[in-house]
Amino acid sequence: MRQREHLTPYGNKPMVTPIVSAVNYEYVSFEILQQITDGEIDGYTYHRDDNPTIRAVEKEIALMEKANDCVICTTGMAALTMIFLTYLKAGDNLLTFHDVYGANYKVSLILEKFGVEITWLDAAEPEKVAESIKDNTKMIFCETPSNPLVKVVDIKYLRQQADRVGALLVVDNTFATPYHQLPLTLGADLVVHSATKGLGGHNDLMTGVIACSSRQFYDELWFTRQAIGTTLDAFSASLLERGLKTFEIRAAKMSENAMAIAEFLAGHPKITRICYPGLPGDAGHKTACSQMKKGFGGVLAFDVGKTQAEAKKFVEKLKVIYHAVSLGCTETLVCLPVLTTMLYLPEERRTTFGVSPNTVRLSAGIGDTKELIADLKQALDWDKA
Numbered sequence: 001m002r003q004r005e006h007l008t009p010y011g012n013k014p015m016v017t018p019i020v021s022a023v024n025y026e027y028v029s030f031e032i033l034q035q036i037t038d039g040e041i042d043g044y045t046y047h048r049d050d051n052p053t054i055r056a057v058e059k060e061i062a063l064m065e066k067a068n069d070c071v072i073c074t075t076g077m078a079a080l081t082m083i084f085l086t087y088l089k090a091g092d093n094l095l096t097f098h099d100v101y102g103a104n105y106k107v108s109l110i111l112e113k114f115g116v117e118i119t120w121l122d123a124a125e126p127e128k129v130a131e132s133i134k135d136n137t138k139m140i141f142c143e144t145p146s147n148p149l150v151k152v153v154d155i156k157y158l159r160q161q162a163d164r165v166g167a168l169l170v171v172d173n174t175f176a177t178p179y180h181q182l183p184l185t186l187g188a189d190l191v192v193h194s195a196t197k198g199l200g201g202h203n204d205l206m207t208g209v210i211a212c213s214s215r216q217f218y219d220e221l222w223f224t225r226q227a228i229g230t231t232l233d234a235f236s237a238s239l240l241e242r243g244l245k246t247f248e249i250r251a252a253k254m255s256e257n258a259m260a261i262a263e264f265l266a267g268h269p270k271i272t273r274i275c276y277p278g279l280p281g282d283a284g285h286k287t288a289c290s291q292m293k294k295g296f297g298g299v300l301a302f303d304v305g306k307t308q309a310e311a312k313k314f315v316e317k318l319k320v321i322y323h324a325v326s327l328g329c330t331e332t333l334v335c336l337p338v339l340t341t342m343l344y345l346p347e348e349r350r351t352t353f354g355v356s357p358n359t360v361r362l363s364a365g366i367g368d369t370k371e372l373i374a375d376l377k378q379a380l381d382w383d384k385a
């Protein structure tokens with residue numbers, strides 16, 4: 001006779017959600033099976049459908065984003081692709097911005113193969129949204145602040161525009177994180193994260209998150225994930241849960257470091273442009289103040305000197321800050337977007353909306369502020385003995 005035992009003999013609960021690595025589950029009864037398949041209860045049958053470790057983290061992130069519920073999947077790009085597959089079809093128009101993470105361009109090529117029409121705008125020209133909305137616009141998708149130039153888009157304004165034609169509004173909140181910005185409270189229907197970044201925070205897991213404003217969105221996106229199999233593994237979900245335990249203090253320190261670094265760089269003669277919405281002179285500052293709180297996030301972008309050779313010399317001289325892609329993690333990272341995240345974009349797309357060959361993106365980590373600034377200072381002195 002098989003025994004069913006509690007995890008602990010007297011029901012004491014573990015402080016961490018257990019990692020359930022099972023792919024399938026023994027059914028307790030046909031009644032329970034029916035309730036699970038009818039979606040009445042979070043019972044579990046097969047990992048591609050659902051997993052209790054993942055479900056616990058989904059509920060936690062839903063609370064953080066003030067969402068009805070949340071769907072977690074394998075990567076940030078999987079999350080975005082699931083949204084596009086679920087809500088767009090041939091003949092529909094997707095209105096989006098050049099100022100989104102580079103891999104979205106690759107996904108756009110796939111969507112075009114299936115007959116989706118895409119309008120690309122510059123986030124620095126929001127007035128163009130009103131002119132470009134069409135009857136067949138079914139979705140507006142933006143990042144704010146954007147990758148890599150941290151341009152800020154007014155979420156409430158996009159909501160108004162989307163409402164003109166009943167379009168969905170999807171906001172990638174990876175740069176801001178729920179610590180600084182809650183797009184669902186500003187009118188977004190869906191919020192996406194590459195939780196590979198700030199939510200996870202330790203460069204050790206890839207995952208994507210979709211926070212949903214309604215149960216209907218959750219059900220529809222759950223259906224897509226279950227169908228195409230973009231379900232995360234339970235071990236990664238546990239790493240994400242661990243990341244969330246320190247998320248707020250990491251986000252606060254990153255934003256504090258980013259602000260201090262932006263202020264330092266803004267006054268440095270070798271920095272020819274600085275983009276950070278926390279700086280009062282930044283084009284996105286006013287809007288950022290109205291929709292972000294407790295700071296402006298951990299990422300900034302800046303141009304070093306006039307040439308890429310100068311930017312490379314600066315990066316090569318850094319001692320504390322790492323030369324690596326990704327962002328939102330404990331270490332401070334820099335990369336040249338034209339050589340990394342934007343490498344595979346056609347030439348005209350790489351530069352026409354503001355990224356230059358000497359643009360550096362910096363993601364502030366949680367290290368000592370003075371040490372980071374000292375590192376930047378000595379690296380900018382590449383021409384001094």
Ligand SMILES: Cc1ncc(COP(=O)(O)O)c(C=O)c1O
Nearest residue numbers: 075076077101147174194196207
């Ligand atoms: C803003 C933003 N969204 C989405 C993604 C894609 O996330 P992932 O690498 O987890 O697929 C990235 C990756 O850098 C990103 O920066």
